[in-house]
Amino acid sequence: xxxxxxxxxxxxxxxxxxxxxxxxxxxxxxxxxxxxxxxxxxxxxxxxxxxxxxxxxxxxxxxxxxxxxxxxxxxxxxxxxxxxxxxxxxxxxxxxxxxxxxxxxxxxxxxxxxxxxxxxxxxxxxxxxxxxxxxxxxxxxxxxxxxxxxxxxxxxxxxxxxxxxxxxxxxxxxxxxxxxxxxxxxxxxxxxxx
Numbered sequence: 001x002x003x004x005x006x007x008x009x010x011x012x013x014x015x016x017x018x019x020x021x022x023x024x025x026x027x028x029x030x031x032x033x034x035x036x037x038x039x040x041x042x043x044x045x046x047x048x049x050x051x052x053x054x055x056x057x058x059x060x061x062x063x064x065x066x067x068x069x070x071x072x073x074x075x076x077x078x079x080x081x082x083x084x085x086x087x088x089x090x091x092x093x094x095x096x097x098x099x100x101x102x103x104x105x106x107x108x109x110x111x112x113x114x115x116x117x118x119x120x121x122x123x124x125x126x127x128x129x130x131x132x133x134x135x136x137x138x139x140x141x142x143x144x145x146x147x148x149x150x151x152x153x154x155x156x157x158x159x160x161x162x163x164x165x166x167x168x169x170x171x172x173x174x175x176x177x178x179x180x181x182x183x184x185x186x187x188x189x190x191x192x193x194x
Contacts, residue, residue, distance in 0.1 A: 002056045004065075007047035011068035014040040015075045022079045030139040033079075037136050040072045041129045062114045063105060069125045070098055076132035085135070085165035090173035094128075097180035104183060107190040115187060124172070124179040131168035135161070 001009075014036055021033040047065065051057045077091065101121070108115045138161055 004047035004051035007043045008068045034136040034140045073128045090169045104187045120179045120182045
């Protein structure tokens with residue numbers, strides 16, 4: 001297994017640690033969650049750069065790299081849903097898009113094709129990582145002397161975090177929807193009835 005693919009697997013491995021750091025309240029747990037999330041997101045940039053620079057692009061990477069991105073991002077959204085920051089419609093759009101694209105990728109494999117991430121999909125992932133990453137940053141900053149000031153389920157977050165999350169989630173939701181429509185258009189030959 002080459003280095004880019006190892007970094008892809010590494011992102012999957014980060015998911016349980018992100019959940020643990022976010023949901024188990026210990027001293028500076030949001031700062032730890034932020035570091036785990038940041039390292040996982042940066043590994044996405046690193047594996048793509050290394051794969052292209054050293055001509056290490058593989059079918060495994062084309063299939064699993066987008067899935068590892070989805071796993072870490074959806075983990076972040078689930079954590080933030082647990083805090084009460086979510087818009088149900090936006091989450092439904094994101095989940096529907098991910099299932100659509102995953103299904104198309106499986107159908108493409110049966111036809112001997114590989115659907116790699118396109119520019120729209122990469123922009124969607126970038127926005128998701130930035131918006132959720134900023135929330136982790138805000139939570140880490142709000143920790144006072146290592147003590148959590150925001151509790152899960154019935155937390156007392158400042159209003160500006162609620163506003164930020166609502167706006168950023170909707171922006172991400174719209175870009176996610178457009179990305180799904182682009183994948184559906186490009187892969188329509190895999191969907192239509194023969």
